[in-house]
Amino acid sequence: EAGVVQSPRYKIIEKKQPVAFWCNPISGHNTLYWYRQNLGQGPELLIRYENEEAVDDSQLPKDRFSAERLKGVDSTLKIQPAELGDSAVYLCASSSSFGGDRPSYEQYFGPGTRLTVT
Amino acid sequence: KNQVEQSPQSLIILEGKNCTLQCNYTVSPFSNLRWYKQDTGRGPVSLTIMTFSENTKSNGRYTATLDADTKQSSLHITASQLSDSASYICVVSALYDMRFGAGTRLTVKP
Numbered sequence: 001e002a003g004v005v006q007s008p009r010y011k012i013i014e015k016k017q018p019v020a021f022w023c024n025p026i027s028g029h030n031t032l033y034w035y036r037q038n039l040g041q042g043p044e045l046l047i048r049y050e051n052e053e054a055v056d057d058s059q060l061p062k063d064r065f066s067a068e069r070l071k072g073v074d075s076t077l078k079i080q081p082a083e084l085g086d087s088a089v090y091l092c093a094s095s096s097s098f099g100g101d102r103p104s105y106e107q108y109f110g111p112g113t114r115l116t117v118t
Numbered sequence: 119k120n121q122v123e124q125s126p127q128s129l130i131i132l133e134g135k136n137c138t139l140q141c142n143y144t145v146s147p148f149s150n151l152r153w154y155k156q157d158t159g160r161g162p163v164s165l166t167i168m169t170f171s172e173n174t175k176s177n178g179r180y181t182a183t184l185d186a187d188t189k190q191s192s193l194h195i196t197a198s199q200l201s202d203s204a205s206y207i208c209v210v211s212a213l214y215d216m217r218f219g220a221g222t223r224l225t226v227k228p
Contacts (some may be wrong), residue, residue: 032215041220045216112161
């Protein structure tokens, strides 16, 4: 079974430029997460999707970050314009179910995209 | 505020030795606690998951314990191997929230 796929694996851009990351979750997983992980820190949730609906985007910096999950499968995270402080690893994860009064199910992470903003 | 604190921040041990990593949390109401292993340049991979009623869970050489009363968990690694070198992240879930610790960076030396 294929795991969570992310691309690109590495991206170097100059500040003020736009950048986009792509994620393909595990087949059948309805929940998709985007995280940002700074060096030496744990992942921080940016946005969580249940199918195509963003159910938790409270930590997404909406002035420059946007995300979409068309048809409830693949997802794209965009930054425009990028700032130096956006340098981090962006992780995508998926799970079969999460939320409400149900227990949170296992999350499977992709390898991440390492973004360097110069 | 829901928080997860891990200690030590980093640890160096010799191959074959045992070690214990700590996780303290204030996340409430508690749903479950997971330990993840994250190799350099890779995404985290789940090692164990424990609910409120579970005190101990093992996965090979990894044994996690949970004390829900004191809100503490530990991850014990037995007979360490070079491949155990990684970051170990504690993740605590509440009903509507999931909190990640900063991780413990373990280095196993020959």
